[in-house]
Amino acid sequence: MNPISIANITQSPAQIILTIISVAAGGGLLKFLTFLIQRRSALAALDRTSSQPLLQEYGAFADRLTTAEKAALEKATVLERRLVLEQEIYRQSIIKLSEENTELSKKIAHLTNEIGLARREIHELRVKAGLE
Amino acid sequence: MTRPAIQLLYYELRTRSMATSMTLAATIIGFGALILGDTVSRAFTIIGGSLLARLMGLLLASGGIITFVGIARHHTLTGLIGLVLVSTGSLIYGAGVIIGLHINGFAAGTLSLGLCLGSALRVITLASVARKLYDIEQ
Numbered sequence: 001m002n003p004i005s006i007a008n009i010t011q012s013p014a015q016i017i018l019t020i021i022s023v024a025a026g027g028g029l030l031k032f033l034t035f036l037i038q039r040r041s042a043l044a045a046l047d048r049t050s051s052q053p054l055l056q057e058y059g060a061f062a063d064r065l066t067t068a069e070k071a072a073l074e075k076a077t078v079l080e081r082r083l084v085l086e087q088e089i090y091r092q093s094i095i096k097l098s099e100e101n102t103e104l105s106k107k108i109a110h111l112t113n114e115i116g117l118a119r120r121e122i123h124e125l126r127v128k129a130g131l132e
Numbered sequence: 133m134t135r136p137a138i139q140l141l142y143y144e145l146r147t148r149s150m151a152t153s154m155t156l157a158a159t160i161i162g163f164g165a166l167i168l169g170d171t172v173s174r175a176f177t178i179i180g181g182s183l184l185a186r187l188m189g190l191l192l193a194s195g196g197i198i199t200f201v202g203i204a205r206h207h208t209l210t211g212l213i214g215l216v217l218v219s220t221g222s223l224i225y226g227a228g229v230i231i232g233l234h235i236n237g238f239a240a241g242t243l244s245l246g247l248c249l250g251s252a253l254r255v256i257t258l259a260s261v262a263r264k265l266y267d268i269e270q
Contacts (some may be wrong), residue, residue, distance in 0.1 A: 014179045014231045021227045022184055029191075029220040032255060036212055039259050042266035043209045046258070071139070078143045088261045 137204035144203045151254070152203075154247055158218045159196025161225070165189025173225070175232025184224065191221030208262065212255050219251035 011019070036043070065073070126132045145152045161172070166189035170176040176185040195217025202211025226244030229237035 012180065015181055015184075018179055018181055018184055018224070018228050018231050021231075022187065022224050025220045025223045025227075028223075029216060032216040032219075032252070033213065036209060036216065036255070036259060039263060040209050042262040043212070043259070045266040046208050046262035047206065074139055075143065078140070078147065082147060084265075085258075085261055088264060089257065092260070092264075 140206060141200065141204055151250075154250075155196050155199050155214075155218060158192045158222065158247065159200075162189045162192025162194070162196060162221060166193055173229065173232075175229040175237055178232045179228060181228065184228065188221050188224040188228070191217045191224065195219075195221055208258065212258060215251045215255050219248045219255070222248035222251065 123132070141152075165172040165185050168185075170180065170182040170185045172185055172189070176182070195214045197214070199211050199214030199218060202208065202214055222244045226241045226248060229244065230241035231237075233241075
């Protein structure tokens with residue numbers, strides 16, 4: 001093998017870095033897919049909750065609906081799905097904010113306590129120095 | 133394609149315009165990369181990663197199509213698998229642009245990495261919501 005052909009098969013550093021990133025991305029992809037497959041029954045529950053077609057609920061009555069009414073019902077189904085999802089997302093945000101609020105309250109209480117101790121120490125030092 | 137499937141795609145485009153159009157763009161880029169190889173992007177031409185460009189194209193194109201099938205069939209799992217593929221393809225593209233073009237790839241790279249992050253976060257959020265709904269159902 002002559003040096004030229006060795007140079008031809010040698011990858012550039014950029015190519016090597018991108019290959020490493022791609023392999024890592026492939027690993028992430030597999031992890032994500034496994035994660036989704038593990039939750040497939042939960043995702044099916046999401047489909048059931050969000051896509052119960054209103055037209056099915058109306059059954060035979062659906063035949064009597066006009067095209068516009070059917071379109072309105074289908075639109076309502078999609079909006080209902082979005083509403084359920086957004087409600088859940090907001091609920092999660094509220095829970096997270098509440099947890100953060102509790103943490104901050106604890107920190108504030110701790111800092112207030114430290115300020116009180118520092119003030120007492122300053123007072124004692126001033127008394128010792130004859131300033132008070 | 134049945135009428136409800138078209139309507140669902142239409143509503144998805146109306147209600148989540150950004151996500152749907154970005155997925156469509158990813159699909160187009162994916163097909164471009166599959167056909168053109170590394171010439172699809174200056175960065176990949178510089179790096180000389182024809183195989184990586186085609187891999188990225190395969191991920192973006194298949195991911196985009198699977199996402200649209202998921203929307204049209206109203207099947208969340210399929211849609212999310214598609215989003216994971218789009219996310220991975222965007223990561224490879226974003227990283228490739230930044231590595232290949234350095235500061236000149238800042239704009240396109242950041243946009244692509246943003247698409248990657250957005251898709252991944254949507255998958256995580258929907259999986260988490262689905263889990264909670266499942267628990268409520270049980």
